[in-house]
Amino acid sequence: MYNNLYNDLLKKVNEGNQCVMLTFLNNNETNPSIKEKILLTKSDIDNKAHPIHKAIYEGIDKAISLEQIHTVNLENNETVLVEPYFPKPRLIIFGGGHIAKPLCEFANRVGFLVTVVDDRPYFANTLRFPEAKEVICEDFKKSFENIEFRQSDFVVIVTRGHRHDGLVLRNVINHDLRYIGMIGSKRRVKGLKEELISEGFSKEALENICSPIGMDIFAVTPDEIAISIVGELISFKNRRVVNNKAIKHSYPEFDKDVISKINNEDPMPKAILTIISSKGSVPRKAGAKMIAYLDGRTLGSIGGGCSEAEILNKARKMMSDGSSYSIEHVDMTGEVAESVGMVCGGTMEVLIEIF
16 A cells, blocks of 8 residues: 555665655544555655644654654544654765775674765775775865765765865865764874864864764774774764763664565565564664564564564454554563563564554
């Protein structure tokens, strides 16, 4: 029923768009149902492109700013589930030298989509950077014509010289980015910042530049320096500032393999299981999805163990009796999640949708 919607979701997120999926749940006690689903991009949201209730737009803003699944309760016995979807964070490395090579490899391994920029063909090619999503061989100044920066971007400046570092920094500093880091000694970095302040660049913006770059692990070799930089990237990716205090944070899980299979035409009835909230020690977090078919097949996991089995049994019963949806409370206290070998002590709310 919603096949095209999930195709569009994957396409838009893969293109680098933030999106939200709205699921309208009719809470009628005798006949609960899913009224509709709406997919919105960040552009749709900013432009208020869809005629929906003001409270829903407020819920969308909250879901995106907190980077969490959110629910909006409306007056007409209706609940709207707001699922935010975020593209993989993009790391743009300016400079393709000896630090950039392991940095690209390690950053890709921990979930960044990497773009490498250098003006030397020997250093800017896919043979040197097989893990990179994109390699741009271009004069640094001209390269900015090929890059459309996003608020979620991470930028690392590791060019071969002071002149190139300054050129790149001048071009990125006025963009609203998640992270900007630049390699260099304290003395050289201090001199460059003073130079930019004299040119009229904001002192506050320059203070947000991470330089010298990387975590202080006494790194010496290119691999060690790359690891220190990736550690710093992870710390910025997984933090959210609340009341001027940094707290640990992670995006909602995004099971692309599961979502892609929702699109598959299959005559067999199926249910989509989605963790919409979680607390405590649980193997999967909010956003995790699983498909359960009436014939016993499954794809993905919401944590394994007895709790998952109970949810699967409930889903198959709903498929048989023609139910539309249900939200189930799962208490995993003391349960062992076999799929990850951990003892759990938390709770989850799981949405079961029959397709």
